[in-house]
Amino acid sequence: MKKSFKYRIYANTETIQKAEKWLDLLRQLYNNCLSERIMAYRENKESVSVYTQMRKLPHIKKEFPEYRQISSQTLQDVLQRLDRAYQNFFLRVKNGSKKAGFPRFKGHHRYDSFTLKQAGYKLNGKYLLLKNIGKFKIKLSRPAEGTIKTITVSRTSCSKWFVCFSCDRVPLKLLLKTNKEIGIDMGCKSFLTDSSGNKVKNPRFFKKSQRLLIKRAQKLSHKKKSSNRRNKARILVAKAYERIFNQRKDFHFKVANRLLKENDIVYIEKLKYFKTFRNLNRSMRDAAWFDFFNILKAKAEEAGRKVIEAPARSTSQICSSCGTVVPKDLSVRVHNCSFCGLIIDRDYNSALNILRLGQGLRGAETKVSAMN
Ligand SMILES: [Zn+2]
Numbered sequence: 001m002k003k004s005f006k007y008r009i010y011a012n013t014e015t016i017q018k019a020e021k022w023l024d025l026l027r028q029l030y031n032n033c034l035s036e037r038i039m040a041y042r043e044n045k046e047s048v049s050v051y052t053q054m055r056k057l058p059h060i061k062k063e064f065p066e067y068r069q070i071s072s073q074t075l076q077d078v079l080q081r082l083d084r085a086y087q088n089f090f091l092r093v094k095n096g097s098k099k100a101g102f103p104r105f106k107g108h109h110r111y112d113s114f115t116l117k118q119a120g121y122k123l124n125g126k127y128l129l130l131k132n133i134g135k136f137k138i139k140l141s142r143p144a145e146g147t148i149k150t151i152t153v154s155r156t157s158c159s160k161w162f163v164c165f166s167c168d169r170v171p172l173k174l175l176l177k178t179n180k181e182i183g184i185d186m187g188c189k190s191f192l193t194d195s196s197g198n199k200v201k202n203p204r205f206f207k208k209s210q211r212l213l214i215k216r217a218q219k220l221s222h223k224k225k226s227s228n229r230r231n232k233a234r235i236l237v238a239k240a241y242e243r244i245f246n247q248r249k250d251f252h253f254k255v256a257n258r259l260l261k262e263n264d265i266v267y268i269e270k271l272k273y274f275k276t277f278r279n280l281n282r283s284m285r286d287a288a289w290f291d292f293f294n295i296l297k298a299k300a301e302e303a304g305r306k307v308i309e310a311p312a313r314s315t316s317q318i319c320s321s322c323g324t325v326v327p328k329d330l331s332v333r334v335h336n337c338s339f340c341g342l343i344i345d346r347d348y349n350s351a352l353n354i355l356r357l358g359q360g361l362r363g364a365e366t367k368v369s370a371m372n
Pocket of ligand 1: 320
């Protein structure tokens with residue numbers, strides 16, 4: 001199994017400055033290659049491939065000696081990132097997304113990580129040595145497992161540094177079978193409701209941190225551009241974001257671990273990807289569900305559990321008992337079926353539908369594989 005392990009790293013000012021210099025060089029490379037692609041298309045309707053750009057790297061190193069200190073694999077990774085940005089853009093266009101978001105030029109503070117493959121780094125006890133940069137002290141909260149394939153060094157917007165080891169062949173930590181399955185419905189009032197009728201509350205600390213975030217963002221908007229005070233305000237905003245992010249992640253891990261410990265299979269609704277909302281709260285909430293599902297899936301893989309996505313169309317409208325469509329808008333919190341007389345909580349009804357849809361889907365899958 002593949003898995004990433006992330007650690008905070010520390011270094012002296014000189015080392016940090018060198019790492020920042022790298023980020024800036026890589027950012028410029030990214031921007032120049034993006035501009036090359038744009039020009040080639042504008043002038044000759046040509047698309048430049050990632051391989052064409054990679055072939056130019058030795059030439060770039062010759063012309064701009066400052067790039068010689070950076071390993072070729074790290075430079076290639078920059079071009080691959082740009083290529084992924086293009087591929088994602090085309091995918092969004094294909095999916096008919098209104099805001100396809102053409103790959104953007106990266107401003108200062110907008111390019112914040114680089115990747116090293118086998119060469120260029122050494123792990124030495126408590127220290128991470130990066131060739132041509134220097135020595136970082138690493139805070140190993142838990143040891144990395146498996147074989148390290150690549151490492152990514154990153155800087156957060158509040159100037160904290162991290163290293164992430166992407167590992168291969170990480171041993172599984174299988175959980176004991178429970179012979180139980182569950183469907184979950186994500187909600188606004190409750191974070192989720194499961195098909196046994198249990199609810200997980202939406203934690204209130206998000207709201208508290210959100211208030212802090214809004215306050216700090218307002219302060220930032222009043223500061224003069226490129227002033228020292230503005231930079232300080234920017235860091236405070238970033239810290240508030242980071243706090244929300246960390247709290248949310250902790251909460252997601254706890255909920256995911258409990259669901260997987262108690263159930264062999266968890267059925268979830270398939271989220272639509274490229275939804276864009278005008279409403280900030282709503283898009284934040286959707287992003288939170290997406291992150292939660294990703295954590296749930298990753299944890300399930302590690303534990304030998306299954307997460308199955310059901311294409312959840314109108315799960316809130318259909319009666320989980322008799323299948324009758326009972327139309328209701330978001331404000332109606334109770335499912336009341338006049339056909340079979342079922343009266344239950346709206347989200348509980350949805351969770352039961354997701355369980356049923358998911359189990360049906362799994363049945364179909366096994367039939368197909370049996371036929372082969
Ligand atoms: Zn009914």
